[in-house]
Amino acid sequence: MTIPHMLDLQCVVQRAPEILAAEADKDLVMVSIANGFYYAVSDVAREIWEAIERPKKVSDLIDDLAKSYNIDPTICRTETLSFLEDLRSEGLLKVNDGSGQ
Numbered sequence: 001m002t003i004p005h006m007l008d009l010q011c012v013v014q015r016a017p018e019i020l021a022a023e024a025d026k027d028l029v030m031v032s033i034a035n036g037f038y039y040a041v042s043d044v045a046r047e048i049w050e051a052i053e054r055p056k057k058v059s060d061l062i063d064d065l066a067k068s069y070n071i072d073p074t075i076c077r078t079e080t081l082s083f084l085e086d087l088r089s090e091g092l093l094k095v096n097d098g099s100g101q
Contacts, residue, residue: 007084007095009059009077014094015052034091044069045083052093058084 007013021030027042028049041049044065051061058081066076087093 007058007081007088009057009062010097011058012055012096013052013058013061013084014055015049016092016094019092021049030092032091037090039090039092048080048083 016032018033019030020033021028023029024040027040028046030039030041030049031037032039047068048061048065051064062073062077062080065071065080066073069076084093088095
């Protein structure tokens with residue numbers, strides 16, 4: 001398995017297993033055991049977090065979101081990849097290149 005330098009549509013992503021999460025009102029609060037930081041997400045970010053509980057191809061995630069929210073796929077792709085990169089930079093995301101899928 002190769003880990004790509006940048007996420008692309010063929011990557012398969014999943015939540016990092018060592019992240020603990022709990023509901024707090026309408027938000028989802030997460031804590032990274034590795035770095036000790038807390039994170040809170042809501043709305044679309046929360047939906048993405050829930051969708052990547054199991055491995056999911058980035059292109060499938062974007063397609064689902066674009067249909068669900070009836071938004072332009074190009075905008076959805078840009079915003080989703082940006083959010084996933086943020087998760088990855090914080091160590092909250094497992095990524096593979098999708099070659100074994």
